[in-house]
Amino acid sequence: MLPLLLKNVFRTLFANFRGKLVKKKRALLTLLGLAFFPFLIMSQTVDLFSVWMHIPTMGATFVVRFVATSFFAVLVLLCLTSLPSVMHHFFLAPDLSLLRALPINKRTIFLAKFVQVTLGTVGMYVAVGLPLLVSMCLALGAAPSIFAIMLIASLLFIFIPTGLSAIVAFALARLFSVVKMRRLATLILGLFIVVTWAGLQLVRLSRLNPASPDFQPQAVRDFAAWSAPGPLPSDWLVNSLYAATLAQWQTVGLNLAALLLSAAALACLAIVWRVRLDHKDIRMDAGRISKTARDIGTRSFLRPALAMLRKDMQVTRRDSRLLHSSLLLGAMLLVSPFVTSADVGNPGTVGLFMSYMPLTILTLIASSTLARQGLPLERLSLQYVLQAPVSLTSVLMTKIVRALLLIAPFTIVACLITAYKTGTAVPGAALAIAEHLSFVLCGAVTGSVVAVFTTNYAWSDPRYMTNALGAYSSTFIVLAVGAIGMSIIMAGELLGQQMVAFLLFFIYVFLVFWIGLRVSLARFRKLQWT
Amino acid sequence: MIKISGLTKSFDNVVAVDHLDLEVGDELFIFLGPNGAGKTTTLKMMTGLLTPDEGTVQLNGISMRDEPLAAKRQFGYAPEQPNLYEKLTPNEFIQFILDIYGAPDQGKARARQLFDIFELSERQHDLIEDLSGGMKKKVSLIAALVHQPKILFLDEPTAALDPKAARHLKDILRGLVRKGVTVFMTTHILEVAETMCDRIAIINKGKLCAIGALDRLRVQYGSGLSLEDLFLKLTGEIYSSKIDEFLQDA
Ligand SMILES: Nc1ncnc2c1ncn2[C@@H]1O[C@H](COP(=O)(O)OP(=O)(O)OP(=O)(O)O)[C@@H](O)[C@H]1O
Ligand SMILES: [Mg+2]
Numbered sequence A: 001m002l003p004l005l006l007k008n009v010f011r012t013l014f015a016n017f018r019g020k021l022v023k024k025k026r027a028l029l030t031l032l033g034l035a036f037f038p039f040l041i042m043s044q045t046v047d048l049f050s051v052w053m054h055i056p057t058m059g060a061t062f063v064v065r066f067v068a069t070s071f072f073a074v075l076v077l078l079c080l081t082s083l084p085s086v087m088h089h090f091f092l093a094p095d096l097s098l099l100r101a102l103p104i105n106k107r108t109i110f111l112a113k114f115v116q117v118t119l120g121t122v123g124m125y126v127a128v129g130l131p132l133l134v135s136m137c138l139a140l141g142a143a144p145s146i147f148a149i150m151l152i153a154s155l156l157f158i159f160i161p162t163g164l165s166a167i168v169a170f171a172l173a174r175l176f177s178v179v180k181m182r183r184l185a186t187l188i189l190g191l192f193i194v195v196t197w198a199g200l201q202l203v204r205l206s207r208l209n210p211a212s213p214d215f216q217p218q219a220v221r222d223f224a225a226w227s228a229p230g231p232l233p234s235d236w237l238v239n240s241l242y243a244a245t246l247a248q249w250q251t252v253g254l255n256l257a258a259l260l261l262s263a264a265a266l267a268c269l270a271i272v273w274r275v276r277l278d279h280k281d282i283r284m285d286a287g288r289i290s291k292t293a294r295d296i297g298t299r300s301f302l303r304p305a306l307a308m309l310r311k312d313m314q315v316t317r318r319d320s321r322l323l324h325s326s327l328l329l330g331a332m333l334l335v336s337p338f339v340t341s342a343d344v345g346n347p348g349t350v351g352l353f354m355s356y357m358p359l360t361i362l363t364l365i366a367s368s369t370l371a372r373q374g375l376p377l378e379r380l381s382l383q384y385v386l387q388a389p390v391s392l393t394s395v396l397m398t399k400i401v402r403a404l405l406l407i408a409p410f411t412i413v414a415c416l417i418t419a420y421k422t423g424t425a426v427p428g429a430a431l432a433i434a435e436h437l438s439f440v441l442c443g444a445v446t447g448s449v450v451a452v453f454t455t456n457y458a459w460s461d462p463r464y465m466t467n468a469l470g471a472y473s474s475t476f477i478v479l480a481v482g483a484i485g486m487s488i489i490m491a492g493e494l495l496g497q498q499m500v501a502f503l504l505f506f507i508y509v510f511l512v513f514w515i516g517l518r519v520s521l522a523r524f525r526k527l528q529w530t
Numbered sequence B: 001m002i003k004i005s006g007l008t009k010s011f012d013n014v015v016a017v018d019h020l021d022l023e024v025g026d027e028l029f030i031f032l033g034p035n036g037a038g039k040t041t042t043l044k045m046m047t048g049l050l051t052p053d054e055g056t057v058q059l060n061g062i063s064m065r066d067e068p069l070a071a072k073r074q075f076g077y078a079p080e081q082p083n084l085y086e087k088l089t090p091n092e093f094i095q096f097i098l099d100i101y102g103a104p105d106q107g108k109a110r111a112r113q114l115f116d117i118f119e120l121s122e123r124q125h126d127l128i129e130d131l132s133g134g135m136k137k138k139v140s141l142i143a144a145l146v147h148q149p150k151i152l153f154l155d156e157p158t159a160a161l162d163p164k165a166a167r168h169l170k171d172i173l174r175g176l177v178r179k180g181v182t183v184f185m186t187t188h189i190l191e192v193a194e195t196m197c198d199r200i201a202i203i204n205k206g207k208l209c210a211i212g213a214l215d216r217l218r219v220q221y222g223s224g225l226s227l228e229d230l231f232l233k234l235t236g237e238i239y240s241s242k243i244d245e246f247l248q249d250a
Helices: A002-017 A021-053 A059-092 A095-101 A106-139 A146-157 A158-173 A178-202 A217-225 A231-243 A249-277 A303-318 A320-339 A349-373 A374-386 A392-422 A427-454 A467-494 A498-525 B039-045 B068-072 B090-100 B104-119 B133-145 B163-178 B190-196 B212-222 B225-237 B240-249
Strands: B003-008 B014-022 B026-034 B054-059 B075-078 B151-156 B182-186 B199-204 B208-214
Touching: A002 A106, A021 A059, A021 A106, A059 A095, A059 A106, A059 A158, A059 A217, A059 A231, A059 A374, A059 A427, A095 A106, A106 A146, A106 A158, A106 A231, A106 B075, A146 A158, A146 A231, A146 A249, A158 A178, A158 A249, A158 B075, A178 A320, A231 A249, A303 A320, A303 A349, A303 A392, A303 B075, A303 B090, A303 B163, A320 A349, A320 A392, A320 B054, A349 A374, A349 A392, A349 A427, A349 B151, A392 A427, A392 A498, A427 A498, A467 A498, B003 B039, B014 B054, B014 B199, B014 B208, B026 B039, B026 B163, B026 B190, B039 B054, B039 B151, B039 B182, B054 B068, B090 B104, B090 B133, B104 B133, B104 B163, B133 B151, B133 B163, B163 B182, B163 B190, B190 B225, B199 B212, B199 B225, B208 B225
Parallel strands: B026 B182, B026 B199, B075 B151, B151 B182
Antiparallel strands: B003 B014, B003 B054, B199 B208
């Protein structure tokens, strides 16, 4: 039975590569995006590691230590990735009730689910974990045969985070509603990613690189003094590879055995526990909303639009995927002023302009991304809006305003932080805020144009609605639209005609808004509800 | 008043609705037909969700093509699949509908009455994703009824309802028709059609086969026929020999 179940698991995993061309393209583009990470990580680490290898006080042990420490973070990341997935696949997946009705042993079902959750983390592992190991092996000058050991060790290792998350999830499942926990777990994963990303930006690797001008010997000493907490699966993995390069086969065996035993023990424990949980009640409700919906409070023509806006915000707040992405982008906006080096903000106004530029780009991308979700979040319920006496213009406007409301507060705060860091005077800061809010508008309009055109209109599942082509093209289009705006402001700075430039800029923003709305309306009108 | 003429819609290779003409007054009108006959497609065109390839729709004299907003103000529509916003509560969803239709304050009172009638008062603050299939259907029916439309389009409203709720719905619909509301509904439950309709229409493969009051149709196609016999006579044969074959293998 297990092979049959696993075949099905693989089939769903690769379903995106079969069938419709649009779906295939989307899957391929996503894959391409993921493939970018290994290159990024390897380009950062391969040279760094070989420099360390040549410094007597650092050497191989320092490299291994560094990789082991980083791998602890990878382990945490994998645990956090599989936690929501465990809650989904072991409790909430719609196929569970079907599988249980079949004459299959429950243990077999949950073993298949265990494998399924693990397969879901493989992408993350290949993107961020594997490149570190490859860099390490290259730096240590290992024989090519080490890659076989790397494969085996990795294969054992990736089951461990699934097992750990499963045990945490099952312990919590007796106490809290699984649906609510899945929501929380997704949020925690998102925050972890943002914090790690911000941390990596702040703690530059170049500080540990003796070949770089930023090198800080103190940072190396601090790092060396910091000891990882005890023997962890990530250490076993790294040590087995290190021992293999030294041909200490006994150590290799011991470490691999530790990986194997702990993976097997965790998997068995998880499966047995999950089977036992079947006889306990597990809460799966999404919870009650205690308040009665209040009246919108206006009788004007704005009332339907406000009602739609309120509904969109409620949906955004309660849908973990939507909440997640807006918080993620918001956090990135807030972090961005700290990350970009403020040194370019020399007294000349052009330099000042440059120090806002990363924020501007991030603002454009964030608002277009959020605007792109506006239509898909309706799912099949869009029929209630389409059959109601509301104009399509107001529907589209609501989507744009939603993106504005979600992004504008973060943008304003990020502008204030940048202004503080660069010592911008009050009028300059106010202008920067006005400009960035205009960029938010540009981004939101562009995003909703792209959404209307690239949405697949597979209403039942919003994940299939926003295709990767749309995501990539919207990034390019929004940056092009933003670049024109930025060059108008920049030209004003260079020519010393700021006021004229700002006027032209605001006219440009208005044009983008007006044309974008027209174009998307024309497409939206042709929409068929099939 | 609903008036459609020459309504046509085809998908890739099927003609789902084929030059359909209908005129429905202030009555309870039931639209019958086998699966895939084109009932839902007709309703989607009448409610402006689909643009017809040909033909026109007029609701209370207002053309759906020329004045869509005014036409949409005339009706309430409960679709075949409820597909509600899963992340709202029934209470919030109905308030959303009231706000969108600009319904007056008594809307709130009507909502409360309808929640009571359909036994949803207890669950109105739970997220819709936690409700059962029948409860979701009830919420979509309440959404169609709550803003006092003059025309009601209901796609299989009694499907998934428990007998008590179905009975309540039937009583409400009869009462509304008496007050001058036009009710246009599809169903597969012939008993519902037999007991409550003023007139029925039967379509098959997108074409109208018969229309009229039940008694008149009986006169036309043979007296003593039940609605079931009539339906089968108009929409195709029964495969009794195939069933025998199946039962033999079983
Ligand atoms: N989006 C679509 N794309 C292609 N064909 C469609 C689409 N929607 C409906 N059809 C086809 O149109 C025909 C009529 O479908 P429709 O849903 O109107 O039937 P129905 O009378 O409501 O059936 P049921 O009793 O099963 O609800 C069917 O042949 C169906 O396959
Ligand atoms: Mg139908």
